[in-house]
Amino acid sequence: MTTITPLILISELPENSTKGIKLGERNLFAVNHQGKLYLYENRCPHKGIPLEWMPDTFLDVEKQFIQCATHGALFTIDEGLCIAGPCTGATLTSIEFVIIEGQICLASASETHR
Numbered sequence: 027m028t029t030i031t032p033l034i035l036i037s038e039l040p041e042n043s044t045k046g047i048k049l050g051e052r053n054l055f056a057v058n059h060q061g062k063l064y065l066y067e068n069r070c071p072h073k074g075i076p077l078e079w080m081p082d083t084f085l086d087v088e089k090q091f092i093q094c095a096t097h098g099a100l101f102t103i104d105e106g107l108c109i110a111g112p113c114t115g116a117t118l119t120s121i122e123f124v125i126i127e128g129q130i131c132l133a134s135a136s137e138t139h140r
């Protein structure tokens with residue numbers, strides 16, 4: 027059985043914007059960049075803490091990279107690869123998603139026990 031969990035409407039995520047998403051204990055964020063959508067865990071691989079400067083603010087000023095607010099690590103938007111900063115070579119955790127009726131959703135397979 028597949029469990030679908032809606033996260034946000036794509037219409038709430040304009041081009042070049044980012045949005046933090048709380049899902050229980052999980053902290054995620056979505057990015058809309060050059061017409062593509064990305065979803066990552068909101069956790070810097072350097073210290074394991076949230077990345078954003080301010081609520082819903084995850085990109086550098088030029089909006090070319092995801093930037094950690096704490097020590098300034100820069101991550102590519104498309105792969106989450108750190109290309110500068112104390113965790114160079116590490117990656118953000120990318121989250122798979124599906125789009126259903128204009129919403130970004132998590133789709134997780136759950137096993138049924140009999």
Ligand code: FES
Nearest residue numbers: 070072094097099
């Ligand atoms: S915690 Fe993100 S660069 Fe140090």
